[in-house]
Amino acid sequence: MFWLFMVCRGIVGVGEATYSNVSPSMITDMFTGQTRARMYMFFYMAVPIGSGLGFVVGSSMSSLLGSWQWGVRSTAVVGIIGLVLLVIFLEEPKGVQNEAKAEETRITASTSFLxxxxxxxxxxxxxxxxxxxxxxxxxxGTMAWWIPTVAEHGIAAKDGLNSTDQLDDKTRDRFQIIY
Structure with missing residues (x-):
């Protein structure tokens, strides 16, 4: 079901592209002054740190459980936990609530989907x-997929091996974390 895997990864890519555009304006609406600057810092640091941790956790789970599918599944579980924590602990700021009330009283024209x-x-x-x-x-995503393979071939060539299959398992498992 490789096609389903590709469709799901494509949806993730579009979702990430969308939230990255919308989130800064939401941060602007929710925070002011120094707090806003701090929230921007957390948001823009979370993307690379989360990506790096995703590779580390995913490859560690894959190595631990013996199947690359568990690497993908484990990172989804962390995302679901984060969503649940947001729903439980995040409160809508008063400014946004006031805007919502003003929106309710405003008369707007209905438009079609098209x-x-x-x-x-x-x-x-x-x-x-x-x-x-x-x-x-x-x-x-392409670099994350291919760089470990290229590194494996480089190490195998440096060690004078004819194939990456000749690398020991411990060395091969480390590529996903280190490279």
């Missing part, structure tokens, strides 16, 4: 940022 899509696709900034970040996620 009209909404047309508006979204006419926003060039949103489209360019989403496409650019999707390309970035694709490139990082």
């Amino acid at each position: 009209t909404d899509l047309k508006d979204i696709f006419s926003n060039k900034t949103y489209l360019n940022v989403t496409i650019g970040y999707t390309a970035l996620v694709f490139c990082v």
Whole structure:
């Protein structure tokens, strides 16, 4: 079911491209002053740190349980735990609640789904940022997939081995964490 794996990974890429565009404006709405700057710092540090930890945890679980699928499954479990913690502990700020009340009293015209899509696709900034970040996620994913393989071949060649199959298991397992 490789096609399902690819579809799910593609959805993750589009999701990441979308949240990265929306999150800064949400942080702006939720925080002010120094707190806002601190939240931006946490948000922009979480992306590379989370990516790195995802590789470490995923490869460790894969090595521990003997199957690469467990590496992917374990990182999803961490994401679900994070979602549950957000739902339980995150409170909507008062400013956002006031905006929601003002929105309830405002009379707006109903639009169709196609009209909404047309508006979204006419926003060039949103489209360019989403496409650019999707390309970035694709490139990082590609490097994460191939760099360990290239490193394995480099170590095998340096050691004078004819194949990466001749590397011992401990060395091969470390590639996902180190490289």
